[in-house]
Amino acid sequence: MAIQLQQVSYIYADRSLWKQTAxxxxxxxxxxxxxVGIAGATGSGKxxxxxxxxxxxxxxxxxxxxxxxxxKAGEKSPKLLPLRRRVGLVFxxxxxxxxxxxVEKDLCFGPLNFGLSLEEAKERAHRALLDMGLDPxxxxxxxxxxxxxxxxxxxxxxxxxxxxxxxxxDEPTATLDxxxxxxxxxxxxxxxREQGRTxxxxxxxxxxxxxxxxxxxxxxxxxxxxxxSAQELARxxxxxxxxxxxxxxSLRYWRAVADRFGLDNEAPCLTAESLAERIASLCAxxxxxxxxxxxxxE
Amino acid sequence: MVMNEKLLLGRSIETxxxxxxxxxxxxxxxxxxxxxxxxxxxxxLALALLAVFSLTVMASTRIPLKYFIKAAKPLRYLMLxxxxxxxxxxxxxxxxxxxxxxxxxxxGLRLGAFSVIRMVFLITFTALLTFxxxxxxxxxxxxxxxxxxxxxxxxxxRITLMISIALRFIPTILDEAQIIMxxxxxxxxxxxxxxxxxxxxxxxxxxxxxxxxxxxxxxxLVYSMEARGFRMDARRSRYHRPKxxxxxxxxxxxxxxxxxxxxxx
Numbered sequence: 001m002a003i004q005l006q007q008v009s010y011i012y013a014d015r016s017l018w019k020q021t022a023x024x025x026x027x028x029x030x031x032x033x034x035x036v037g038i039a040g041a042t043g044s045g046k047x048x049x050x051x052x053x054x055x056x057x058x059x060x061x062x063x064x065x066x067x068x069x070x071x072k073a074g075e076k077s078p079k080l081l082p083l084r085r086r087v088g089l090v091f092x093x094x095x096x097x098x099x100x101x102x103v104e105k106d107l108c109f110g111p112l113n114f115g116l117s118l119e120e121a122k123e124r125a126h127r128a129l130l131d132m133g134l135d136p137x138x139x140x141x142x143x144x145x146x147x148x149x150x151x152x153x154x155x156x157x158x159x160x161x162x163x164x165x166x167x168x169x170d171e172p173t174a175t176l177d178x179x180x181x182x183x184x185x186x187x188x189x190x191x192x193r194e195q196g197r198t199x200x201x202x203x204x205x206x207x208x209x210x211x212x213x214x215x216x217x218x219x220x221x222x223x224x225x226x227x228x229s230a231q232e233l234a235r236x237x238x239x240x241x242x243x244x245x246x247x248x249x250s251l252r253y254w255r256a257v258a259d260r261f262g263l264d265n266e267a268p269c270l271t272a273e274s275l276a277e278r279i280a281s282l283c284a285x286x287x288x289x290x291x292x293x294x295x296x297x298e
Numbered sequence: 299m300v301m302n303e304k305l306l307l308g309r310s311i312e313t314x315x316x317x318x319x320x321x322x323x324x325x326x327x328x329x330x331x332x333x334x335x336x337x338x339x340x341x342x343l344a345l346a347l348l349a350v351f352s353l354t355v356m357a358s359t360r361i362p363l364k365y366f367i368k369a370a371k372p373l374r375y376l377m378l379x380x381x382x383x384x385x386x387x388x389x390x391x392x393x394x395x396x397x398x399x400x401x402x403x404x405x406g407l408r409l410g411a412f413s414v415i416r417m418v419f420l421i422t423f424t425a426l427l428t429f430x431x432x433x434x435x436x437x438x439x440x441x442x443x444x445x446x447x448x449x450x451x452x453x454x455x456r457i458t459l460m461i462s463i464a465l466r467f468i469p470t471i472l473d474e475a476q477i478i479m480x481x482x483x484x485x486x487x488x489x490x491x492x493x494x495x496x497x498x499x500x501x502x503x504x505x506x507x508x509x510x511x512x513x514x515x516x517x518x519l520v521y522s523m524e525a526r527g528f529r530m531d532a533r534r535s536r537y538h539r540p541k542x543x544x545x546x547x548x549x550x551x552x553x554x555x556x557x558x559x560x561x562x563x
Contacts, residue, residue: 099506113486
């Protein structure tokens with residue numbers, strides 16, 4: 001397991017008038033090399049959960065085990081710097097954390113902090129930029145002069161340059177245009193499938209991640225409401241509504257098709273294209289179970 | 299995101315006490331009178347009376363006393379400094395201690411103690427104003443108090459707009475700074491785990507993003523205000539209209555009575 005949470009709770013501003021419980025008794029296991037989506041309404045504790053993964057926040061209850069580091073509530077935590085290198089945490093709007101005058105310098109910031117030589121850092125920066133599908137010519141540019149999508153990717157590359165085993169992203173596609181969004185998700189999937197990194201993504205747009213994620217975690221008011229594969233989620237997508245989320249279109253359509261044709265036992269088709277193909281193949285087949293897909297048309 | 303709990307500046311704590319319900323203008327006037335009273339208190343007896351009065355009012359807000367103390371805590375070194383300077387510079391009264399050219403006088407100690415006590419009262423009691431008044435109401439009150447100056451060419455709207463925007467964005471920018479700090483910590487620049495020299499270096503990685511985002515915010519704010527037709531010094535109607543009641547007059551009277559009593563003492 002890359003990440004294992006046991007009965008983790010987190011309270012902000014404990015022992016004060018503004019005390020606020022963000023997470024209650026969360027048990028969670030994320031296998032190595034998997035791609036996980038985290039969904040939940042605003043204020044459900046998603047961002048808090050992410051910050052536990054690299055020790056930015058320490059649990060106020062329970063224990064967090066990430067790779068080989070264990071952080072227990074109430075105990076002095078081990079040195080966190082090595083963990084931070086191995087768990088790349090990308091906050092919302094990461095482009096707002098860039099500060100150097102060139103993209104290269106910004107990308108080298110992380111690796112240098114973790115004790116790499118300048119040569120190695122530059123090499124990492126170059127590779128990270130390629131991994132994010134950006135032109136290495138951008139290295140010499142000022143990050144504030146890039147387009148929104150490029151800046152976002154460059155900022156993610158600045159975390160990727162640390163060569164983390166686990167990449168955690170808080171709404172990486174927010175405010176991007178549809179094309180950049182799709183591109184970014186594909187790039188992130190490649191990092192997971194080709195390089196074996198564990199990728200955890202918080203998203204408000206489940207639709208764009210549904211075809212790719214191995215499993216999903218759904219939070220509701222600081223509690224875990226669901227953890228399982230997309231297939232399990234497709235079986236009963238209406239749990240999302242109970243958590244204050246809208247059911248994504250892909251799940252809604254799949255649910256309708258699966259109900260109509262009795263397809264509950266197969267992997268759901270969660271993109272428009274794959275679903276269209278599946279329906280086409282269903283329609284081309286002769287009726288087997290006598291459910292009469294085409295009644296009214298003959 | 300939850301704000302830094304250490305920062306009490308400009309934060310109201312709702313308990314619904316009678317002080318909370320007072321008109322902001324009354325509270326502001328009360329505070330101005332209170333500051334005058336502090337400056338007029340020149341004897342131990344006057345200070346004792348002031349203490350009884352202040353503590354009674356603080357207690358009646360039903361806000362735990364420790365929040366008032368917390369408000370004064372950041373200034374403890376300044377108070378210490380003032381105490382020491384007063385103690386060393388005043389050379390009057392009986393000598394308590396002397397060594398060579400150095401000597402401590404009774405009057406110096408007394409004045410030092412007085413300054414510190416006055417300062418504590420000043421801060422803790424005026425914290426009451428921000429604790430019991432939401433920033434919006436406070437601003438309205440301020441505008442009310444400043445409105446006579448309109449004749450002198452001063453624009454109360456401008457001043458209160460400036461103050462209200464500043465107050466409004468303190469928590470926002472602090473939150474943002476905190477997120478950026480966390481983001482940089484995730485990139486290996488954890489302020490808590492670094493030496494002082496490295497910390498100074500990291501400051502750049504914090505300041506540049508915070509300042510650039512503050513500018514971005516300012517720009518956005520200007521656009522959105524203009525888009526909604528905001529004009530400086532235009533006549534505006536109010537959503538919450540302040541109402542002056544008997545309690546407000548009584549509140550100010552209370553301070554005036556205290557002031558007279560202290561002058562007599």
